[in-house]
Amino acid sequence: MTTVQRPSATDLQPRQSSSLEPITLPQRQCQKPSRFWQLGSEIPAKFDWGLRLLSVMVPLGLWAIVAQLEVVSPKFLPSPLMVLQAFGELWSKGLFLEDLTASLGRVGFGFLLAAILSVPVGIAMGAFASVRALLEPIIGIVRYMPPPAFIPLLIIYLGLDEAPKVGLIFIGVIFFNTLMIMDAVRFVPKHLLETTYTLGGSRLQTLFQVITPYVVPNILDAFRINMASAWSLVVVAELIAANEGLGKRIALARKFFRTDEIFAYLIVLGLIGFAIDLSLKWLQKASCRWSLES
Amino acid sequence: MHLEIAQLTKQFATAKGPITALENINLHVEQGEFICVVGASGCGKSTLLRLVAGLETPSSGSLSVDDLPITGPGADRGMVFQDYSLYPWMTVQKNVEFGLKLQGVEKKLRRKWASYYLDMVGLANSAQILPKQLSGGMKQRVAIARALTSQPKILLMDEPFGALDVQTKETMQQFMLDLWRRTGTSILMITHDVDEAIILAQRIYVLAANPGRVQAEIAIDLGQERPPEIKQTPEFLHYRETILKLLKAPAITTS
Numbered sequence A: 001m002t003t004v005q006r007p008s009a010t011d012l013q014p015r016q017s018s019s020l021e022p023i024t025l026p027q028r029q030c031q032k033p034s035r036f037w038q039l040g041s042e043i044p045a046k047f048d049w050g051l052r053l054l055s056v057m058v059p060l061g062l063w064a065i066v067a068q069l070e071v072v073s074p075k076f077l078p079s080p081l082m083v084l085q086a087f088g089e090l091w092s093k094g095l096f097l098e099d100l101t102a103s104l105g106r107v108g109f110g111f112l113l114a115a116i117l118s119v120p121v122g123i124a125m126g127a128f129a130s131v132r133a134l135l136e137p138i139i140g141i142v143r144y145m146p147p148p149a150f151i152p153l154l155i156i157y158l159g160l161d162e163a164p165k166v167g168l169i170f171i172g173v174i175f176f177n178t179l180m181i182m183d184a185v186r187f188v189p190k191h192l193l194e195t196t197y198t199l200g201g202s203r204l205q206t207l208f209q210v211i212t213p214y215v216v217p218n219i220l221d222a223f224r225i226n227m228a229s230a231w232s233l234v235v236v237a238e239l240i241a242a243n244e245g246l247g248k249r250i251a252l253a254r255k256f257f258r259t260d261e262i263f264a265y266l267i268v269l270g271l272i273g274f275a276i277d278l279s280l281k282w283l284q285k286a287s288c289r290w291s292l293e294s
Numbered sequence B: 001m002h003l004e005i006a007q008l009t010k011q012f013a014t015a016k017g018p019i020t021a022l023e024n025i026n027l028h029v030e031q032g033e034f035i036c037v038v039g040a041s042g043c044g045k046s047t048l049l050r051l052v053a054g055l056e057t058p059s060s061g062s063l064s065v066d067d068l069p070i071t072g073p074g075a076d077r078g079m080v081f082q083d084y085s086l087y088p089w090m091t092v093q094k095n096v097e098f099g100l101k102l103q104g105v106e107k108k109l110r111r112k113w114a115s116y117y118l119d120m121v122g123l124a125n126s127a128q129i130l131p132k133q134l135s136g137g138m139k140q141r142v143a144i145a146r147a148l149t150s151q152p153k154i155l156l157m158d159e160p161f162g163a164l165d166v167q168t169k170e171t172m173q174q175f176m177l178d179l180w181r182r183t184g185t186s187i188l189m190i191t192h193d194v195d196e197a198i199i200l201a202q203r204i205y206v207l208a209a210n211p212g213r214v215q216a217e218i219a220i221d222l223g224q225e226r227p228p229e230i231k232q233t234p235e236f237l238h239y240r241e242t243i244l245k246l247l248k249a250p251a252i253t254t255s
């Protein structure tokens, strides 16, 4: 074994810089470890689930208490139980399933149409500067026109049936989706494309076999974000002219002062949106393992 | 294989006017040679390699492989970048097969060739995992196997070991020498590490900066066997000193 000579104490003295006045720093301390306030890392699973449960149970409990105390009349603030009963009633009359299928159908159809168009257009815009120059300005302008402002036109052009509702969702989704996919494509590392060329890949092969799979996780991200606006637009669409739908039922409930029904459907809207988001997240996890951390 | 670069000049148009990255470069690589290019940062090494790969077009002069002018990228010139550039969604095996897939080789045959080269780079056991699970050195070996599987006439490498730690780098250099001896591939490699160049190359081109040009061409006569210990031999140290002196020589300023 060889031993390395330790430098003598004087060697380790910092050299004094005469022109600078010395600074006195507070005594150095190590950061204390923390279980809950560690920045950017996980907490133990048990606490995690506990906190998640609290996140739902606390507001629910507060609502129950306030309703129980009858601070405001139950006509305005129904108790959770009344809401559950109202929901049961709508369910047993078959109205709920009817409303749900109507709304889901509109969202699904409008979103699907927008997705079918926005994926290829977004990829083309990201990949080809020419397509981008041609389409980016116009999409950039149109996307800031609020979709509900299109409703009168949609009614004039498409009537009062399903078409204007699907159209509204389509308009609300397609532009943002396209631009988000375009941005994702522009972030595909240049070396990945160049490597493909030197492996003998054509531009078309690179587009379909490298760029497209690379942006699949981003496409699903864009879907998740824009699904939220589709979900709110379907309610807006149904407020105008519809026979059924979750939004329509809420509008009707207002007429009959049924706050319990309004509460029930609001909760349903939240839960279904949440479920859609979770399933898209799951899809991302299942299909794009490679893009997840660690 | 015969790579010939003659009177090559490359200018880039920038906001402040054109800059000359390379000026009057003459360089050649013969069948089975291992050639290194060294030079200071910014002297145009990457640009030179990208021109050979066909990823840039020359401003003037000519580049050709086997007397066919280089007009764009192609599978006859395999490229390995410093950042590995593996396809993150493909397994190691799929990454290595990909070049043959792009060229329409049937599945069974490309499997065999991919396995052959994966075995050669010592990663047969990692065939089914994703690139993110590999260390830097392993990733670079996958990138090399992938480039070789496409059966290029020449392998181009831009500072392939630049991001690796000293020990891994040394292992990779020995690995590269061994691979080169076994495959007989012609290699053109860029590095800024003079020791690395001397260990690996049969000939070294030393570039000078502003504008990038060939300052010297040095034949390295150290034989075939080049274990890491060779770095202590007087011959090695002589080459090292010569090249370092060249690199330190004050740049000729033109105004």
Ligand SMILES: Nc1ncnc2c1ncn2[C@@H]1O[C@H](COP(=O)(O)OP(=O)(O)OP(=O)(O)O)[C@@H](O)[C@H]1O
Residues within 6 Å of the ligand: B012, B013, B014, B019, B021, B039, B040, B041, B042, B043, B044, B045, B046, B047, B048, B192
């Ligand atoms: N696309 C480009 N546009 C404009 N200038 C460029 C471009 N690519 C390279 N250059 C310029 O050309 C010169 C050479 O660059 P290059 O990347 O080839 O150097 P290098 O020798 O590889 O440097 P390093 O050792 O740091 O990698 C630099 O001055 C650089 O700024």
Ligand SMILES: [Mg+2]
Residues within 6 Å of the ligand: B045, B046, B047, B158
């Ligand atoms: Mg470089």
